Amino acid sequence: QAPKRAEALSGGQQQRVAIARTLAMDPQVLLFDEPTSGLDPITGGVIDRLIIDSVRRLGATAITISHDMASVRRIADKVAMVHNGVIIWSGPASQMDNTGVPEVDQFVHGHADGPLTLAAQAAARGS
Numbered sequence: 001q002a003p004k005r006a007e008a009l010s011g012g013q014q015q016r017v018a019i020a021r022t023l024a025m026d027p028q029v030l031l032f033d034e035p036t037s038g039l040d041p042i043t044g045g046v047i048d049r050l051i052i053d054s055v056r057r058l059g060a061t062a063i064t065i066s067h068d069m070a071s072v073r074r075i076a077d078k079v080a081m082v083h084n085g086v087i088i089w090s091g092p093a094s095q096m097d098n099t100g101v102p103e104v105d106q107f108v109h110g111h112a113d114g115p116l117t118l119a120a121q122a123a124a125r126g127s
Helices: 010-022 040-058 069-075 102-109 118-125
Strands: 029-033 061-064 078-083 087-093
Touching: 010 040, 010 069, 029 040, 040 061, 040 069, 061 069, 078 102
Parallel strands: 029 061
Antiparallel strands: 078 087
């Protein structure tokens, strides 16, 4: 099969190529911004496994921004949630289901209603 140009690769292939390029530099810290966004659940799982294996092999630290809670549960040891530029909760990934913080609960469980809705945020600002 002929080599493909980057734009001809699938989303999962593009993610794997980007990770491989980064790993070639033997980094101590890996930054991932929505690594599974737009991917089907199986390909997302492949990317998660690649992240986990790479972190272990390199002895690196991974900092990941994600809204994909299934991915977060698979790859994270520690989790922090930032809201309006402030860390509103941080702790072990195993505790993110029971933080006692309404914003975290709404986000983690995907509730449509709660403090993160646009109406609730406008009311809190007095708009």
